[in-house]
Amino acid sequence: MTDGRIGQAEGFGDLETPCLLLDSDKLTANVAGMRDRLDRLGVSLRPHLKTAKSLDVARIAMASPAGPATVSTLKEAAYFAEGGVRDLIYAVGIAPQKLDRVGAIRRRWGVDLAIVLDSVEQAEAVAAWSRGNGDPLPVLIEVDADGHRSGANPRDADRLVAIGRVLEKGALLRGVLLHAGDSYGLSDPAALRAAAEAERQAALAAAAILREAGLPCPEVSVGSTPTARYAESLDGITEVRAGVFMIGDLFQAGVGSCGIEDIALTVLTTVIGHQRDKDWIITDAGWMALSRDRGTARQAVDQGYGVACDLAGRPYPDLIVRDANQEHGILALRPGSSAPLPDLPIGARLRILPNHACATGAQHDRYHVVVNDRLTGAVWPRINGW
Amino acid sequence: MTDGRIGQAEGFGDLETPCLLLDSDKLTANVAGMRDRLDRLGVSLRPHLKTAKSLDVARIAMASPAGPATVSTLKEAAYFAEGGVRDLIYAVGIAPQKLDRVGAIRRRWGVDLAIVLDSVEQAEAVAAWSRGNGDPLPVLIEVDADGHRSGANPRDADRLVAIGRVLEKGALLRGVLLHAGDSYGLSDPAALRAAAEAERQAALAAAAILREAGLPCPEVSVGSTPTARYAESLDGITEVRAGVFMIGDLFQAGVGSCGIEDIALTVLTTVIGHQRDKDWIITDAGWMALSRDRGTARQAVDQGYGVACDLAGRPYPDLIVRDANQEHGILALRPGSSAPLPDLPIGARLRILPNHACATGAQHDRYHVVVNDRLTGAVWPRINGW
Structure with missing residues (x-):
């Protein structure tokens, strides 16, 4: 726990990642x-x-x-x-x-x-x-x-x-x-x-x-x-x-239908590696957990595969999911950013705001209910398929 | 049944669409x-x-x-x-x-x-x-x-x-x-x-x-x-x-790792509408059934959200899923094509070759097994999630 912010919400510690959090x-x-x-x-x-x-x-x-x-x-x-x-x-x-x-x-x-x-x-x-x-x-x-x-x-x-x-x-x-x-x-x-x-x-x-x-x-x-x-x-x-x-999402925030702070859905993820020479942080939320939706690519602000937040849901400045493989998310700063790369060691957890709530939700079978940075204990099932 | 090709595989008629077919x-x-x-x-x-x-x-x-x-x-x-x-x-x-x-x-x-x-x-x-x-x-x-x-x-x-x-x-x-x-x-x-x-x-x-x-x-x-x-x-x-x-997919065919005819996975879909002045055919396989994967967009041949085939698995010339909403696929000819638009009335069924087998598969919980254009009767469950 080298980042003081991680300690705020250790209640997330028992959850398997990646998973959906719904505020x-x-x-x-x-x-x-x-x-x-x-x-x-x-x-x-x-x-x-x-x-x-x-x-x-x-x-x-x-x-x-x-x-x-x-x-x-x-x-x-x-x-x-x-x-x-x-x-x-x-x-x-x-x-x-x-x-x-x-x-x-x-x-x-x-x-x-x-x-x-x-x-x-x-x-x-x-x-x-x-x-x-x-x-x-x-x-x-x-x-x-x-x-x-x-x-x-x-x-x-x-x-x-x-x-x-x-x-x-x-x-x-x-x-x-x-x-x-x-x-x-x-x-x-x-x-x-x-x-x-x-x-x-x-x-x-x-x-x-x-x-x-x-x-x-x-x-x-x-x-x-x-x-x-x-x-x-x-x-x-x-x-x-x-x-x-x-629920809201980054795409709707780009349209102007909601604020980023209104988005109720995040994906909880765990850091599983780094490429330190490239300033990449690698997590276990790839496109399977976030969906392949890249809707913000056509908007004024391209959010990659999502915006990285601390466990309280506050975005890290300019830190986005720059690329994603099936079970790997690659976090990096936006191109040209001079923001500091947060110190997120192996095992650190963070939350990803999704591009598209409909698509990201569909990759999961349940919501873990939170209020701000605390689990309420409720688990709400969701359905998929036809 | 105005298209003679539809009658070839009426065994698909009992399946709810959209669904996965695996050859x-x-x-x-x-x-x-x-x-x-x-x-x-x-x-x-x-x-x-x-x-x-x-x-x-x-x-x-x-x-x-x-x-x-x-x-x-x-x-x-x-x-x-x-x-x-x-x-x-x-x-x-x-x-x-x-x-x-x-x-x-x-x-x-x-x-x-x-x-x-x-x-x-x-x-x-x-x-x-x-x-x-x-x-x-x-x-x-x-x-x-x-x-x-x-x-x-x-x-x-x-x-x-x-x-x-x-x-x-x-x-x-x-x-x-x-x-x-x-x-x-x-x-x-x-x-x-x-x-x-x-x-x-x-x-x-x-x-x-x-x-x-x-x-x-x-x-x-x-x-x-x-x-x-x-x-x-x-x-x-x-x-x-x-x-x-x-399994193979259109993306791998674009790389050269397989032929289109080798792709074992298709999504069975039903025609639910038309916009005849635009030459659009609308189906019930949207991005929820096909996934949001647009990997072929970066390849020499952009396949949209997938290639439309008849029930025997033969591609209709130049007919692709040009756009997709959550539960709607919009079929249209490739830009500039002079191929004929097939006559696919309301209720007609067809098969969509996917861009990415990993992503499309993950939208479903089972495979209906086929050999060519016939159901074998086997249903193979698949898992998702973490």
């Missing part, structure tokens, strides 16, 4: 901040559970133990339904082969599990399944906010109405759903406010088309962490889906 | 090829199990059910020991906190689990642990072949001998170990042959230093898939560790 105070504050913001804007929060994939986290993020919430896989849907959540949207375009599983989850747990789609082909399969199984599946039509990924053009009345008309023959049209994914590429507050407004306008345009055609559209669901954070008006929107906001 | 014939052929090569060069193979993380795969890759083999985590060590493997090297620099777990694995299963280190500090901790526990731990000194990562300079006699002298006080010096990781950045056969020879020379230099000092060095262990594939002489080397060779 429950930061998590709770991030959720409260988003909920307050959306309350002021008059919309409800349907948290996306794809980042945390943990029932313990979901119970902090959701308005009630029954939901509502959003999931990215049917495995998540079954897991959260088993845990008592009763109002879910599976927010990835449906394939016909998955409808039996959707129906089985709905039946087994009595959960209102809605699906999304953006084509007449899918609508036909869903309507036929609904009729054949006597279970009218609730459906949101996915609309494309910004050319990022899936979704019908929000102003393509022919397509939207055609989908709605097909769904009427058995399924339950519940509304429209958007995800302004291109907001992840922004960092200027004015541009983020504009992206949020564009997402809202696209949603309203699609909803108006359905309603003018006499089709139901009770839900107008938007969501991405950056637009949720920057929206100035959500008039006409019924709910916001967002997920990574509750 | 056991290709796996077996890749192992046989490497073993023949190393037999001709007069060295034994100690397969690295970090890629496959599966006992079923290990039994094909190892010379006997008892090993030898290499692992990258102590969880792998325990898992393979439980499965009958008795000769293992944990080939990541040891931290003192991990010695109790090393000892527990050795005791519980009677496994000869060796560790690696590259510093006097670590050697002191290992020697002290060995004395204190009456269990002389077998140790290989890690040597740096090419400046890639960890390891002592192979010509730094003071450091190597100092480590050896400390180990003599309780532990068991078994030899030297190298990994020519920089070979992953090459693609020219002459450069790969030179990298393999440099790795061999570094190993011999370090071994000679130990032996000249009267220290034991029975094992001289080298290994990386590219150098194992290109070495012309392994005289003086006792064993080769390599892992990804048995």
